[in-house]
Amino acid sequence: MAHLHPKGHTCCPETATSHPHDPIPVEPKSIHRIEPPSIATEQSPNSSASSLHYTSSSNPESPLTPATEPQVDDLLEELKDEGVVAIGPAPVRERRSSQQVSSDPKSIKTILGEARANTRLIDKVCCGKGCCKLEALELDPESKDHLPVVLPDNDAFQSLQLKLGALSLDSKLTKTLDLPDQNIFLLPLSDTSAPFRSTVRQHPPRFVTPHPPYEVFSAKLHHARELTKPGAEKRTYHFDLDVTEYPEESGTVDFVVGGAIGVCAPNSDEIVEELFDLLGVLKFARDKPVTLKTNGGRWPTIWGDEMPRKLTTTRRELLTWCSDLQSYPPTKPLFRLLAEYASAPNEKKILLYLSSAQGQSAFCDLRAGPHLTITQILHAFPSARPPLSHLISVLSTLMPRFYSLSQDPLISCRKDGSQCRRIIEMAVTVHETSNWRGGPRKGVGSGFMERTAHKLLAATEQGIDPSTLDLRVPMFRGLMANPLAREFCMDGPMMLVGSGVGIAPFRGFVHRRLMSQNRTNKVWVVQGIRDSLLDEIYSGDWGVEENRIKTIVQSRGGKHEYVQDAVRHQADLVWFLLNALDGRIFVCGSAKGMGEGVERAILDVIIDKGNLNGDEAAAFLEGKKKEGVYIAVSLQVK
Numbered sequence: 001m002a003h004l005h006p007k008g009h010t011c012c013p014e015t016a017t018s019h020p021h022d023p024i025p026v027e028p029k030s031i032h033r034i035e036p037p038s039i040a041t042e043q044s045p046n047s048s049a050s051s052l053h054y055t056s057s058s059n060p061e062s063p064l065t066p067a068t069e070p071q072v073d074d075l076l077e078e079l080k081d082e083g084v085v086a087i088g089p090a091p092v093r094e095r096r097s098s099q100q101v102s103s104d105p106k107s108i109k110t111i112l113g114e115a116r117a118n119t120r121l122i123d124k125v126c127c128g129k130g131c132c133k134l135e136a137l138e139l140d141p142e143s144k145d146h147l148p149v150v151l152p153d154n155d156a157f158q159s160l161q162l163k164l165g166a167l168s169l170d171s172k173l174t175k176t177l178d179l180p181d182q183n184i185f186l187l188p189l190s191d192t193s194a195p196f197r198s199t200v201r202q203h204p205p206r207f208v209t210p211h212p213p214y215e216v217f218s219a220k221l222h223h224a225r226e227l228t229k230p231g232a233e234k235r236t237y238h239f240d241l242d243v244t245e246y247p248e249e250s251g252t253v254d255f256v257v258g259g260a261i262g263v264c265a266p267n268s269d270e271i272v273e274e275l276f277d278l279l280g281v282l283k284f285a286r287d288k289p290v291t292l293k294t295n296g297g298r299w300p301t302i303w304g305d306e307m308p309r310k311l312t313t314t315r316r317e318l319l320t321w322c323s324d325l326q327s328y329p330p331t332k333p334l335f336r337l338l339a340e341y342a343s344a345p346n347e348k349k350i351l352l353y354l355s356s357a358q359g360q361s362a363f364c365d366l367r368a369g370p371h372l373t374i375t376q377i378l379h380a381f382p383s384a385r386p387p388l389s390h391l392i393s394v395l396s397t398l399m400p401r402f403y404s405l406s407q408d409p410l411i412s413c414r415k416d417g418s419q420c421r422r423i424i425e426m427a428v429t430v431h432e433t434s435n436w437r438g439g440p441r442k443g444v445g446s447g448f449m450e451r452t453a454h455k456l457l458a459a460t461e462q463g464i465d466p467s468t469l470d471l472r473v474p475m476f477r478g479l480m481a482n483p484l485a486r487e488f489c490m491d492g493p494m495m496l497v498g499s500g501v502g503i504a505p506f507r508g509f510v511h512r513r514l515m516s517q518n519r520t521n522k523v524w525v526v527q528g529i530r531d532s533l534l535d536e537i538y539s540g541d542w543g544v545e546e547n548r549i550k551t552i553v554q555s556r557g558g559k560h561e562y563v564q565d566a567v568r569h570q571a572d573l574v575w576f577l578l579n580a581l582d583g584r585i586f587v588c589g590s591a592k593g594m595g596e597g598v599e600r601a602i603l604d605v606i607i608d609k610g611n612l613n614g615d616e617a618a619a620f621l622e623g624k625k626k627e628g629v630y631i632a633v634s635l636q637v638k
Contacts, residue, residue: 006614010604018571020608025579028572135357150346156379159436162362175357180333182390187291196289204264204321210302210476216264221471224453227537236429236537237453244422255409257512258484258505262400264474265448266320278378286316299397323395326373333394337386344383376436401445406504408511427504487628490516492582499528502589510542525550528563564597575609587632
C-alpha cells in the first residue's frame with residue numbers, strides 16, 4: 001500500500017532516467033566510465049607511487065583544525081532564508097529587508113516568546129549579553145528638562161538607520177553593560193637596541209600561528225586567471241600556488257584530493273590606514289616597534305594556547321593581520337567602549353542606549369542587518385576616539401579563510417628548467433556587497449585574493465614577468481577532517497553535485513579517478529550555474545569528454561532549473577547510488593538554498609522509489625550519511 005505523500009513533497013518526474021514507482025536499484029546505463037587520457041599526467045616529485053592510491057582518510061596523529069566561528073556574511077544568509085530579517089527598507093543595501101523584526105519590547109517578546117523557543121537563529125548573531133531582555137524607554141523622573149537627542153549629521157550614522165524612539169539626553173537607561181576590561185597593552189620597547197624586521201606588507205608576524213608549532217607558509221603565486229566571463233554576477237578566479245618548499249609536518253600527511261588550505265588574508269591597506277586616521281594615531285607611530293602585552297587568551301595567535309603574552313610588534317601588524325575589522329557584527333562591549341570615550345553628549349547617549357536594556361531592539365536590528373565595519377561605526381560617532389589598545393581588546397580575531405583544492409595535488413607539477421615545482425590549485429569567488437558609501441565591499445579573504453590576482457594579471461598585460469613581483473599567499477595545509485577528503489575513494493560509482501565554486505573540488509575527484517584503471521570507475525557530475533555563457537568555471541578543463549559525464553543546470557539561462565531539479569530527473573541513478581555497496585553522492589555548495597534543496601530532492605527520490613513516508617525517508621537518509629554514502633559540505637564565501 002502506497003504512503004500518502006508528506007507535506008512539502010515534490011514527486012519525481014517520469015522520464016527515461018526517472019521511474020519513481022520502481023523500487024529496484026539498477027545501475028543506469030547513463031553512468032559513463034572515466035577513461036584515462038592518452039597523454040600521461042606528470043607526477044609531482046613529492047609524491048610516491050603508493051601515494052597515488054591514498055584513500056583520503058584523516059591522519060589520527062595530525063592536529064585538527066578547530067572550528068572557525070561563523071561570520072556575519074553566512075549568518076545573515078541563514079536569517080534571510082528563514083524569514084528572520086531586520087528592519088528596513090534600505091534603498092542601496094540589499095541585505096536589509098522590508099520586513100520588521102521588532103520596534104518595541106512588547107513586539108519582540110511576542111516574536112521570541114517567553115520560553116525563547118524560537119530564538120535559534122537570533123542566538124547565532126546575538127552577543128550573548130541579554131538581547132532578549134528588553135525594557136521600555138522611560139524618562140528620568142528627577143529630570144526637569146527633557147532634551148531630545150540630536151542625531152549625528154553624517155552619512156555613516158544615517159546608514160545605520162537606527163530607530164531611537166523617544167530617546168532623550170535624560171532618558172533613564174538600565175542594565176547598561178559595564179565597561180569592558182582592557183586586556184591588551186602597547187608599551188614602549190624595553191630594549192631599543194634589539195633588531196626588528198617587520199614583514200607586514202607580505203606575510204603575517206611569526207606569532208600568528210595556525211597550529212603551533214607550525215607556522216604560516218608563504219606560498220608563491222605561480223599563476224592566476226579569471227574563470228568567469230565579463231558580466232558575470234560573481235567573479236571567480238583560479239590560483240596556482242607553489243608549495244614545493246612546504247615543510248614536512250608529520251609522517252605521511254600531505255595535500256589530498258578534496259582537501260582544503262587555510263589562507264591567512266590581511267585586512268586591506270585602505271581600511272587599516274582609515275582606522276589609524278580615525279583614531280588619530282600619528283603616522284610615525286604606526287610602524288614603530290612596540291611591546292605587546294596581553295593578560296591572557298589566544299590572541300594574537302589563531303589557535304595558540306590561552307596564556308599571557310609579551311611580544312615585539314607594530315600597530316600596523318596588529319591591525320593588518322590580527323584583528324578583524326569588517327567580518328563580524330558589532331557587539332555591546334564595542335558600543336559601551338565607544339560611549340566611554342565619546343565627547344559629544346548626544347553620541348554618548350546613543351551609544352549607551354545601544355548598550356542598555358532599553359536599546360535591545362535597535363541593537364538586535366544592527367546585529368541582524370547589513371554589514372558594518374569598525375570604520376563605518378567610528379565615522380557615525382566621530383567624537384568617539386578610544387585608545388587603539390583598548391579597542392583591539394573588544395575586536396574579534398582575524399581568522400583564516402578555507403578554500404578547497406580544485407585538482408589532484410599529488411600529481412600536479414610545473415616544469416621549472418630541470419626541476420618540477422609542486423603546485424596546488426584552488427578557485428575563489430569574490431564576495432561583494434555595497435558599503436555605506438555606495439561602493440563595493442569585498443570579503444577579507446576573497447578581496448585579498450582578487451587584489452593579488454589583479455597584480456599578476458596587470459603585470460602579464462604589460463609584458464612583465466610575474467615571477468619578478470614575488471607575489472605571495474600566506475597559507476597552511478588544512479588539518480581538519482574534511483568530509484570530501486575523508487570519504488573520497490578510488491573506485492565505485494559516484495555522483496558529484498556542485499553549484500558555483502562548489503564544483504571546484506570535484507574537478508580534483510575526476511583528475512584522481514583518471515589515474516585508476518578500475519572498471520567501476522564511473523562518475524556523473526551535476527554543475528549548477530547561473531548562465532553557462534558567463535558563469536561556467538573549468539569548462540573544458542576536466543581531462544575527459546565532459547558531455548559524457550557532466551550535466552549543466554542553469555538557473556538564469558536555458559530552462560531556468562536548479563541542481564535539485566536535475567537530481568529528481570535522475571531518480572534512478574540516485575536510488576542506485578544510495579543502495580550500491582560502494583556508491584557515493586557528494587554535494588558541495590551553499591548550505592542554504594542549494595544544499596537544502598538537494599537534500600530535499602534526495603528525500604523526494606527516497607519517498608517515491610522506496611515507497612516511504614517522510615519520517616522513514618529522513619531516517620533512511622540519516623543512515624546513509626553515517627555510512628558515508630551521502631556527503632554534503634557547505635561553502636562559506638568571505
